[in-house]
Amino acid sequence: MRFLAAGLLLLGVATLSAGCGTGQTGIAKGGDVSQGKTLFVSKCGSCHRLADAGTSGTIGPDLDGAFAGAKEQHFRQSTIKQVVYDQIYHPAPAGLMPPKIVTGADAASVAAYVASVAGTGAASQGAPPTVTAAASGGGGGGQAATGAKLYQSLGCASCHTLTGAKSIGPTYKGLYGSKVQLSNGQTVTANDAYLLESILDPDKQIVKGFKKGIMSATIAPGSVSAAKAKALVAFIKSKK
Ligand code: HEC
Ligand code: HEC
Structure with a gap:
């Protein structure tokens, strides 16, 4: 997932520095972090794990894990915020994340909130669940x-x-x-x-x-x- 986040970050940076974007998304302006948290819990938490929000969805990537690398590399919060904002408007074409679950000021609030908390915890907090590691089983028990x-x-x-x-x-x-x-x-x-x-x-x-x-x-x-x-x-x- 770090790989995916890194890719999105590159896209986000490119969009910002080109200054023209896609003409559809626009720049994430302002945003109320506490309002963003409430919206995140109700609109995004069913699919995304994020320690600060206390959500544990597994359909989408763990957002602490997704942005830990970006935080380590000291990307500006505004850059991460823009990446999240872009993701809300333009999720990957595979279509698993519905586009525009929130828009405008609400989208800016969610983006500001995620940027302020994702990946800030201890590395262990953000570790995505491992599918292969579990249960050794095998013996006798059926x-x-x-x-x-x-x-x-x-x-x-x-x-x-x-x-x-x-x-x-x-x-x-x-x-x-x-x-x-x-x-x-x-x-x-x-x-x-x-x-x-x-x-x-x-x-x-x-x-x-x-x-x-x-x-x-x-x-x-x-x-x-x-x-x-x-x-x-x-x-x-x-x-x-
Ligand atoms: C129905 C499930 C679902 C919901 C609801 C959902 N997402 Fe996602 N999200 C996904 C999936 C699946 C991906 C990975 C594929 C993709 O990029 O579309 C993803 C990817 C992301 C990424 C990129 C993470 C990375 O690794 O780079 C961000 C950021 C994100 N979502 C934020 C949000 C926010 C903010 C909301 C609420 C407004 C939200 N998502 C709601 C399923 C969901
Ligand atoms: C994120 C949600 C999700 C998880 C986690 C998941 N599945 Fe599924 N599974 C689906 C969906 C959606 C389908 C239907 C689409 C398809 O056929 O792939 C499906 C289909 C199946 C089918 C075929 C069912 C049928 O009616 O024909 C089996 C068997 C199955 N899953 C087993 C598993 C097992 C075992 C695990 C855990 C190791 C698992 N799934 C984890 C979402 C999930």
């Missing part, structure tokens, strides 16, 4: 039980329910053995092979009605080991 722990520790629970309710992703309840309609018009049976692939390479097949890139933004292709994926499939299987 695949499904290991899978249940991984379901929590790898963050699958934040997007998949066990109750039948649709969340950010489809529910696991009744998933195993069911017919799944894909966005390409095909229908497949949710057998072991399909479920394994859905975990190992999340963007390969997309369930109809869901967006590509949401799961892979958190669970990068190949980030879950085959052994863990098998345990997760055993767990999903048990949620009839």
